[in-house]
Structure formats: C-alpha cells, structure tokens
Amino acid sequence: MLSTRISRGIRRCAYSTKSSIPIVFHPSKLPRTVTADEAVRVIGSNSNVYVHTAAACPTVLLDALARRLDDAPANSVTNVRLHHLHIEGPTPFLRHPQNIRSNSLFIGANLRDAVNRGDADATSIFLSEIPLLFRRKKLPLDIALVTISPFDQHGFASLGVSVDVALAAVESAKQVIAVVNPSMPRTHGRGLIHASNINLIVHSDTPIYEKHEAPATAGTASDREAEISARIGEHISAIIPDGACLQMGIGGIPDAVLASLVRTGQQKLGIHTELLGPGVLDLIASGQVTNDQKDFMPGKISAAFCVGTRELYDFIDDNPMFHFDESSVINDPAVIKRNDRTVSINSCIEVDLTGQIVSDSIGTRMFSGFGGQLDFARGAALSKDGLPIIALPSATAKGESRIVPFVKEGAGVVTTRAHAHFICTEYGIVDLFGRSLRERALLLTSIAHPNHRQSLEAATIKRFGRLQWQGFMPHADVPAKASGSSPETKL
Template sequence: MTQFVSAEEALKVVKSRHSVFIQTAAATPQRLVKALTARAPEVQGVKIYSIHTEGDCSYAAPELEESFDVHSFFNGGNLRHTRKNLNSIFVPMFLSEIPHLFYSGAVPLDVALVQVSPPDNHGMCSLGPSVDISISAVRTAKVVIAQVNPKVPRSFGDAQIEFSKIHYAVEVNEELYIAPQTETSDIEIRVGRNVASLIEDGATLQMGIGAIPDATLRALTGHKDLGVHTEMFSDGLVDLYKTGAISNRFKARMGGKIVSSFVLGSRKVYDFIDNNPMVVMMDAAYTNDSHIIRQNPKVVAINSAIEVDLTGQVCADSIGARIYSGIGGQMDFMRGAALSPGGKPIIALPSKTSKGQSKIVPFLKEGAGVTTTRAHVHYVVTEHGIAHLYGKTLKERVEALIAIADPEFQEELVRSSQKVLGF
C-alpha cells in the first residue's frame, strides 16, 4: 500500500551503506534529493547512482564523502560545479549497458528516488520525460519513493508504472527543470547545414541536445519521411515535427512512432510528449541496443566531441585526464548507424573551442579517453566541410581532417602530421 508522507519522512528509509538511485535530467526529484542530503549526519557509505541529474546535488560535495559515495555514469554541469574533480566518482559505461547492472543484480538497489505523474483512472503513473535507466531502477529497487507531480507529462511505452508499486509518495506541484536556451552562432548554423547535407529522405535520426543538433534539425525542414529513434531529444525536434518532415513510416522498429528514452528542454517538449501516442519512451537498454538501432534504415547518428585527432580518434568525455561529462550513448549509436543499411555515423563539432584552440589535433591530450575509436568514425563535420573517413588510410584521414580544420591551424597540423604518420 502506497503511503503519502513528507519527503523527510520518506527518506528515513535510507540507511548507512544502502544503494540509492536518483532519476535523470528534467525529472530529477529535487525535494527528495534535498531530503536525502539532509540525512548526511545520520548515514555513512550510502552509494548514490545516477546519470546526468539536474538541479541541486549537494550530496556530491567533497565534505560529504563519508556519508555519500557517488557513482556517476554521466556528469552534468551541476556535478562539475559541486565537485571540481570528478575522476573518483565517474563510472565509464555505455548507456545501453547500465540498465543491466540493475537487472542482473550486479548493483542491487535498496531505494529508487523518482518523479511521476499522478495516477490515472487505471492506477498508472508515468515517469514522464526520463525513462532511460530510471525504469530499470524502479523495477529492481527494494523501495521506490516518488514525488507525485501534476507537472510531469504522461508519456507512454516503458514510462508507465503502477502507483501501487510505489512505497512512499510525496505530493509536489513544481515545474520541471527547464534547460537554458542559447542563441545559435553562425558557426553552429554552418556545421548544422553541413550535417543536414548528409541526411537523405527516409533517414532515421539520432541526435542530442545543443546548438548543433538544433541547427541540423532546422536545416531539415524540406526533407520527407524522416524517422526518429534516439536516446534523447529536445525542442528542436518538436519544431521539425510540426513542419511535417517526420513521418516515421520507413522505420523497421516501432514504425510510425518517435522513440526515445528521455527528453530535456523547455515546457514545449514536455507538453509535446504529454498524452502523445506518437511518442514512445523506452528503457535505454532498448533504445541504445545497436542490434535494434541497425534494423532501421539510413540511421544517422549525430554526436559531438571535445577533440578529434588526425587519425579519427574521438574524445568526448574528458579534457586530458580530467573527466568532464561521460560516455553516454555515443558508441551505441555510432555502431548502430554504421551497421544500418545506408547509415551514417557522424561526429559534428566546431573547428575551434570557445578559447580559440583547434578541436582537430595531432594527438589527443595526455590522459584523454577514446570515447569512439578511429575504426568506428565514418564522418567528421565542422563548419569548414565534411571529412569522409570510411575505408580511408591514415594518410588519407589526416589530409581529410586537416582540410576541415580551422585555416588558422592547418599549417601547424600539416607539420605535426609527419609525427602522426611516423615519418
């Protein structure tokens, strides 16, 4: 029987050395997180598992290390702000594999903290914008504590859970996290147009959040019969859908449906998925399974990077040895797209950083992680053009990547290429 209690009362169930999951992104249950952090003086060694939360994450502060042992599969800005060094808390894993940690019992969860819509006439709630690895936590945790919030959109697919399966319910009425909106630069628009030039009618799209994915989507308004099978999407996809460019008619898996595992953006995207049978929110073990992805036609995977070396190695999770974000689903979709009939795995990025440094480099920084190997990368796109690397020798790759680097750095890259090629 579900009990309605305060957040403080509910979190008393968390004891020392328990394992606790916190739901993702827009659905991060802020009131439960604050009540959990308040338990710090009374608990020790509580393991916290999450991917990319938003809002307060004071539990991750270094001074609370004895109380909370954080395990983060992907780090957002809130964690970077709270804790300067993320290396000790980062768990490198493909997003597709994380649910199996919970399903297999390799990580037994004691408590799952989530946020859901109020129950409908059939006693069903929805995880709304964040199903991802959250549904695997709900299905396997011994105790489920949920904020019940009418602002949570009612999404379908794996998002649906029985209200009776929630042990403690905390009533709130609060807006979900709204991602900051930024202006798209001329450079990002040019990158987006170059990416869009690779996308054919009838393609199946995977894209993330950010200026380049949004710029790409804006450049696709003249396309026809696009499909969507992605790990996440934001406002830009809603705008493209309204133009009629997306029909999902050629998809082999869940034809006619937009398939995702979480959404993050403004109220626009949360309202779009609310009670929308066209959108199916699924477990990340499904959305990010390369065997599933590859069955769709012309899968275009659009991902970004911190830096790319002249042989095509991609670093997307660290700046040198310092962990910045995470692995996420990049490799899941890069491989799935490569195996899809007519698929195109794409790394898209500006040629320079905000500090004016080249993002195409002779060698990755010392200690940098290789998120995507040189063998998996088919296309690298900047505002200066497209480097098609598939089937090319290292020498041909070096030439193609220098050609799309910022002209300011091309001579230097040519000189460095001798070392890259072992001359």
C-alpha cells in the same frame, strides 16, 4: 481464464513487475503518502540509491536527505551511495561528502567540479548497458528515487520524461519512493509503473526542470558559436536523404541541423534517439516527420528520455506519436540498425589525426561520459545507408584546434578510430570509413581551422612521412558543397 489474460496484458503494457498487479484497482490502495523528510528516513547506512535522470530529478528528496544529515550526528548515516545519470538542479548532498557519495554514470555540469576534486565518483559505461548493471545486481539497488506523473484510475503512473535507466532501477530496487508531480507528462511506451510497486509517495507541485537555449547576442561569443553551428548544420543536412531516421541530442549543433532540415525540406523522416530535445518541434510541425520508413516502432518517435521546454513536455503528454523505452532497447545497436538510413549526430571534445574521438574528458579532467555515442555510431554504421556523424567546431573559444595530432594525455577515447565515419566542422565534412591513417590525417586537416592546418600538415609529415594526394578526394557520396576543402598541397 479471462482474468489471467487481462493480467498478462497489463504486465505487457507496463514492464516485468516485481509483484502481481491487481485486476481491480481501488484508490484506497495507493501507497502511503508521506512528507519528503519522512520518506528519506528509510535510507540507511551502506545504501545504494538510484536518482532519476535529468529533468525528472526528485530534488525535493535530495534536499530532505541533506537536511536530515544537517541535523544529525556526523556518523548517524554513512556510506550512502547515489547512482545516477546527469541530474538537473542543485546538489545539496555535496554538503556531506563524508556521508553521501555521488556516482555519476554520465557527468552533468553541476557535478563536474566535485568529480574532479575527488568529492564524487564517475563510472564509465555505455548507456545501453546501465539497465544490465541494475538487473544483474552488479550494482544492487536498495532504493530508487523517482518522479512520476499522477496515477490514473487503474493505478498506473508514468516515469514521464525519463524512462532510460529508471525502468530497470524501479524494477530492481528493494524499495521505490516516488514523487508524484502534476507537471510530469504522462508518456506512452514502457514507462508505466503501478502503485503496487511503489512503497512511499511524496507530493510536489514544483515544476520539473526545463532547459532553454540562451539566445545569441550579435557580436558576442554566443553569436559566433551560433554561426559556426549553423554552418555545421548546413553541411550535415546536405547529406541527409529523404527517409532518414535521426538521432541527435540538444544544443547548438543539433538544433542547427534540425533548423536546416526544415529549410532543405527532406521528407518522410523518422526519429529514434536516446535524448529528445525541443529542436524537434519545428521539424514535426513542418510535416517532414512521418516515421513511416522505420522498422522499429514505425509511425512513432522513439526515445529514452527528454529534456527541454514546457512546450515540449506538453506536446509529448499523452501523445501516442511517442514511444519512450529504456536505454537497453533504444541504444541497442541491433535495434538501431533496423532502421534504414539511420543518421546519428553526436559531438566530442577533440579528434586526433587518425580519427580517435575524445568525448568524456579534457585530458585527465572528467567532463561527461560515454553516454550513447558509440551505441549510435555503431548502430548507424550497421544500418543500411546509415550515416554516423561526429560534429564539432574546428577550434575552442580560445582558438585552440580541436583536430589534434595526438589526444591529450589522460584523455578518454569514447569512439575508436575503427568506429569513426563522418567528421564535420564548420569547414566541411569528410568520411574516414575505409581510409588509411595517412588519408585520414589529410582529410581531417582539410576541415581543420585554417590557422592550424600548416601545423597539422607538419605533424602528418612527421608521423606518416611525405605523401601526395595523387588525385585522392573525399568519398564521392559526400556532396561537394559539404566536403572538406580540396587539399592540393603536396606533402
């Protein structure tokens, strides 16, 4: 019947819903509207609660939950567990560590200290696997707290800037509380949620979070960081071919790569990335991004979530150029490899001389998480002519080398030495794929900060014995201007 076909079509446009979607939607059928204070009263003891990601964080509900506990007996609500990726904004729930326990699936700066002093938890997990955690009930969710766009005439709202793991959360949770916010862009893709699958709505006019890069001031540390990022960006852009499909996040290095690409003028570029940042706007405006070489979502920019400026949010709003999907799809290496010439650009904390890449902790101090680094490193490696790149400054702000003989005790290796391919610093870029451990040590020493090369050479001799270069050079497919300094020293 026609009605059956329409119903199935609606489901395919959104996601696999928990309840049937009515063919005809009446505005009177919207979920009950309540205040934030009323909404959080459904959160009881021993609840597993999902909190929406990054810029979509429903802070109005977190504030209300903290207020509820401010005014209640200490044992009124206990063992509430908040599960989330990094969230922007304040963390008022930390006022009640005996009642609420935060569990970061990727640690943000605002919870880093709490995790390391034991007032919050962290779980190491690939971004691609978090939806499975919810759907398979390994982490059974009682309530999902999300921010959505206003409803359309058919009763659909959008998860907006963060589909990532939120799609699985709203599908899996027993109850969904949604903050309807007019500043949330309505994004195309699989992030639609129907009113019939929401239990309570709260209205808020507070703009969703933005992230701006602070401008560098001449002669300051930020100016030096910008200069280093620019040099790294030039090295990376030099090996990116026409028709490449890009994955990169936000920050100084990704923005420098994007700016360098605008100058070097590569054509027919595509974008398939977990995190979409404001640095893509100039590249798109230049006409270099066509997405017509992509196999997955050809003609579209595909992403899992977005953090940036109001300009970026306005650009993605109702823009069919973009396809937002959950991280189990965007970060699936089998999906990533479908796009030829995938270039993944990620950063890290330190790299040892064998190519072990530390990204989630500084020694035993937890810093971030696994995220999608290995998902994309593996996907790019499997992509035809793909380039998995790890980029980092050669030294810390204190002058310590970030290329080290051994990783710090307790440090978390996110990308193994077997997964390491291209490593880039401001001194060059080298390809470790297929190289012996001795060769890797020499290659990495060649792009280390000059102040530390002698000690790294000594560490190489101590670990691997004496050896000569004997004409050995970085892979020929790394352009000379982007390769590391040619080591001539005999060890």
